Amino acid sequence: MRGGVFSSFSKTLIWDRANFKFAIGVWLGLSFSIAVILSTIGIMDGFVSSMKKGLRQSNGDLYFYSRSGFFTLDTDTLKAIEGLDFKTITQSIESQAFLVVEGASKGVAVKGIEGDSFSKLTGKDLNPEAGKIIIGDELAEVMRLKIGDNVVLVLAKGNKSMEGLPLLKNFTVQGIVDHGIYQKDLRFAYLKKSELSQMLGVGDKVNMVAVNVADNLKEGASEKFESIINEKRFILEDILGIDFRVKPFWYDFSSLLEAVEIEKFTIGLILQIIVIISIFNVLSFVTFLNEKKAREVFLFQALGLSSKALRRSWLYLVFILWVASCAFSLFFVVFFNYLLENLPLLSLPGDVYHLGRLSLSLELNDFILVFASALLWLLIIVAFSLYRMNKRSILYGLRKEFS
DSSP, rough: OOHHHHHHHHHHOOOHHHHHHHHHHHHHHHHHHHHHHHHHHHHHHHHHHHHHHHHHHHHEEEEEEEBBSSBBOOOOOOOHHHHTOSSEEEEEEEEEEEEEETTTEEEEEEEEOOOOOOOHHHTSOOOOOOTTEEHHHHHHHHOOTTOOOOOEEEEEOOOOGGGTEEEEOOOOOOEEOOOOHHHHHEEEEEEEEEHHHHHHTTTBSSSSEESSSOSSGGGGGGGGHHHHHHHHHHHHHHHHHHHHHHETTTTGGHHHHHHHHHHHHHHHHHTTHHHHHHHHHHHHHHHHHHTTTHHHHHHHHTTTTOOOHHHHHHHHOOOOHHHHHHHHHHHHHHHHHHHHHHHHOOOOOOOHHHOOOOOOOHHHHHHHHHHHHHHHHHHHHHHHHHHHHTTTTTHHHHHHHHO
C-alpha cells in the first residue's frame, strides 16, 4: 500500500517535461559533485600507492647500510638475518658517477647488483652483463640513448700509479628500465656487481643490503603490511647493532607521503562545500515541486495522506535521487581516470611531482565515506526543510486549489 502511494505521488510530481528536466539537472549536478570528491581522494591515494610501488620495486621492503661505509656480513649475522624468513636477500654496491655521452654528462647513482637476486627483489628483469649497463628510461630520454649505444662512466677512483684521477670506462647500453619514479628513472644505472667491485677495488665488501618481507608487490600499499615491515625492521636493528641503519622502502619520501595524507583529509573537508551546494539544488527542486504541484499535494492530503506520510514520500524521492547520483558518479570516476591515464595534457611534470602520470586508486572505504557523507548532508538539509514545509495547514493547499 505504502509503495503504491509513493509511486502515484512521484509520478504526479515528476512526470512533467519541465520537472523531469529539472530532476535530470539536479541528478547530474549531485553525481558530478560526489565524483569530484571521489576523484580527489583517488588521485591522492593513487599518488601514494604509485610512489610506494615504485620505491619498493627499487629498494625492496627493507634496506640497511653501515655508517662506516663498505662492510661484509659475518656468517653468524647472515644466519640470523636468514632466520627472519625474508623472501629475498640481495647485496649490492652503490656509488656516484658521471655518465658521459658525446660531451654531455649527467650525475648518476651506479648500483652493482647480482642479477638473479636483485631481479627477484624488484620484480624487474635486471641482469647486467660484463661491459654493459642498464639505465633508467628518463635518463635514456635526456641523454638520447637507446639499447646498443656506447657511454662512458666516470668514477671517482683512479689506479695506484695515478691516484686521485677519475676512472673512465666504456659501457654499452644493455637495457632501459622504468622504476615508476621520475628521480630514480633519471639517476639510476646498473652494472654487474663483480665488475663495479673491481673498478672500486673493494673486493667482497658491499655497502647496501636489501630484503623483501613478502613476494607480492601489491601488499606494499597496505597499512597492515607496513606495520609488519616495521616489526622486522626493529628486529633487524637489534641483530645488526648500532653501526648499521635499517630503513623501510618509503623512508626517503616519508615526509612527502605524510603531507599527502594530511592534504587529502583537508581537501576532502573543503570539497564538502561542493556537495552542500548540490544539495541546495536538491532542496530548490523539492521546493519548486512543492509550490508548483501544491494542488496535487493538497489532493493527496485531502484523500487522507498524513503529513508524516507526505514527508516520508518526499524523503523516499530524495533517497532515490541520492542512490541514482552515487551510481552515476561511478561513471564520472571511470571517465576521469581514463583522462588521467591517457590525456597528454594531464601528464604530470615528473621533476616536480616525482611521477609522470597518475591513476585513481579507490578502496571500498573511500566509497562508503563519500556516499555516507553526501547522504548525511542531504538528510540534514532536506529533512529540516521538509519538516517546515509540511507544517502548512490544509487550508493553504485549499487556497492553492481554488486560486
